[in-house]
Amino acid sequence: MDWDKLRIFHAVADAGSLTHAGDALHLSQSAVSRQIRALEESLNTTLFHRHARGLILTEQGELLFDATSAMVKRIDAATARIHDSEEEVFGELRVTTTTGFGSLWLAPRLQKLYDKHPELNIDLMLEERVLDLPMREADVAIRMKEPSQADLIRKRLMSVRMRLYAAPGYLDRFGTPHTLDELATHRLICQNPRSAQVTAGLQLVQTLLTHDIHGTLTVNNYFGVLQAVISNLGIGVLPDYIIEDFPSVVRVLPEIESNEVPVFLAYPEELRQSKRIAAFRDFVQEEIVAHRTSRKLMGAE
Numbered sequence: 456m457d458w459d460k461l462r463i464f465h466a467v468a469d470a471g472s473l474t475h476a477g478d479a480l481h482l483s484q485s486a487v488s489r490q491i492r493a494l495e496e497s498l499n500t501t502l503f504h505r506h507a508r509g510l511i512l513t514e515q516g517e518l519l520f521d522a523t524s525a526m527v528k529r530i531d532a533a534t535a536r537i538h539d540s541e542e543e544v545f546g547e548l549r550v551t552t553t554t555g556f557g558s559l560w561l562a563p564r565l566q567k568l569y570d571k572h573p574e575l576n577i578d579l580m581l582e583e584r585v586l587d588l589p590m591r592e593a594d595v596a597i598r599m600k601e602p603s604q605a606d607l608i609r610k611r612l613m614s615v616r617m618r619l620y621a622a623p624g625y626l627d628r629f630g631t632p633h634t635l636d637e638l639a640t641h642r643l644i645c646q647n648p649r650s651a652q653v654t655a656g657l658q659l660v661q662t663l664l665t666h667d668i669h670g671t672l673t674v675n676n677y678f679g680v681l682q683a684v685i686s687n688l689g690i691g692v693l694p695d696y697i698i699e700d701f702p703s704v705v706r707v708l709p710e711i712e713s714n715e716v717p718v719f720l721a722y723p724e725e726l727r728q729s730k731r732i733a734a735f736r737d738f739v740q741e742e743i744v745a746h747r748t749s750r751k752l753m754g755a756e
Contacts, residue, residue, distance in 0.1 A: 460494040463487055464502065465523040468516065471509040528591040544734045545574035551593035555677030556718075557581040560696050560746075561597070561739075568738045575731060583651035588723050595722040595732055597739070599653045602721045609721040610736070612743050615694045617656040617713035620704045625687040632690070632708060639666045642689030644680050647673035655713040660692055663711075699746060 466476040467487060477487045495502050502516035512520055552561060557579060565577060586592035589606050596602065602609055619638075621631075632638040645660045646652045650673075664671075670689070674680050677693060681701070684691035690707050694716075698704065720739060726732050 457494075457497075460490050460497075461519075461523050461526070463490045464494055464519065465527060467491060467503070467510065468512055468520045468523070471511075473510070525590070531591055544572040544730050546731060547576045547578055548595065548731045548735055549578040549580065549593045550595050550597070550735065551580040551582070551586045552597040553583055553599060554581045555694060556597060556599070556696070558676075558678045559681060559694075559700070563700060564742050567742070568735065571738070572734055575734065588721060591723070594726060594729075595720065595735055597718065597720050599716050599718060601717060601719050604721075606724045607721045608724055608727060609719050612718045612720050612739065613747070615696055615716040615718055617653075617659050617692050617716070618695050618709075619690055619707040619711055620684055620693050620697070621690045621707050622685050622687050623703060623705055625684075625689065626705060626707075628687070631705075635663075635666050635708070635711070638663070638668070638690065638708060640669050642670040642672060643668045644672045644674070644683045644689045644691035646677065646680060646692070647675055650675040653716050655716045656692065656694075659711075659713040663692070696746065 463476065463480060463482070466480050467473060470476040470479065473484045473487045473491070476482075477484045480487065491502065498515070498519075500515045501513050502519060503510040504513060550557075550561075558581060562579065565579075568577070569575065580586065580593060585598065585602075586596065587604070588594075588596055588602075589604060597612070599615065601611075629641060630637075632641060643663060645663070646656065648657060648660055648664075672683055672688060674683065677697075680691045680693055681697060683689065684693065684704065685701065693704075695712075698706075720736060722729075722732050722736075
């Protein structure tokens with residue numbers, strides 16, 4: 456099958472438009488249309504439904520798009536490995552992690568990585584969904600559980616616990632609770648129990664909510680919880696890694712915390728020799744060591 460036609464088909468399916476695909480491929484709309492018609496004729500099937508708002512894949516088109524998507528990912532992987540044979544660290548590195556860890560811990564530290572490798576481009580994908588690393592949805596992941604996918608190199612980085620925190624301004628106004636019964640008279644800020652989150656954090660929230668909490672504010676990620684806490688809205692359930700960068704935040708009820716949550720770094724076996732992966736891995740490990748040292752000095756452990 457003609458790869459050029461498949462390449463053009465993939466661009467059209469991805470863009471949902473002949474015009475947009477043509478712009479991306481630097482081809483005229485008529486040239487793209489001719490290639491799609493020729494491909495449909497060679498397969499003796501219709502790949503797209505045409506309508507006023509654009510193009511929609513037929514069932515046969517979906518099957519072909521799945522195949523071309525897998526081909527593109529494999530080509531991207533091969534290209535990455537070729538680039539990684541060079542001495543310098545450069546090019547795009549797609550990193551995925553949770554919204555909380557990525558926004559509160561990782562992103563504020565990336566300047567150090569850029570200072571060391573200025574030609575490295577990070578595509579930071581923050582979401583709770585676990586991306587498929589072997590299928591190259593991302594190059595490297597930092598997750599709050601050990602990855603279950605096969606053919607991954609994984610390394611445990613550290614452990615996290617969810618704890619209770621508040622801003623001094625809030626505690627000055629409403630007082631510091633010393634028991635769970637006293638916590639019930641405060642506003643609890645936490646992730647919505649229905650939102651995606653680590654099991655240990657969910658279990659802690661569910662336990663706290665059994666104590667007839669006076670009021671709640673629920674958010675679907677820890678970044679939002681933190682912003683509410685530092686805005687003096689209440690006492691928040693937050694991961695302990697936030698303390699280093701927000702030293703004014705005060706821990707409340709220190710005997711209350713979640714079970715331990717392991718943090719893992721993982722990447723595909725085929726990227727074992729990647730210099731970009733190695734640079735990112737070494738950077739994260741160095742920051743973890745500095746993070747642990749800072750927490751010990753602050754007495755957080």
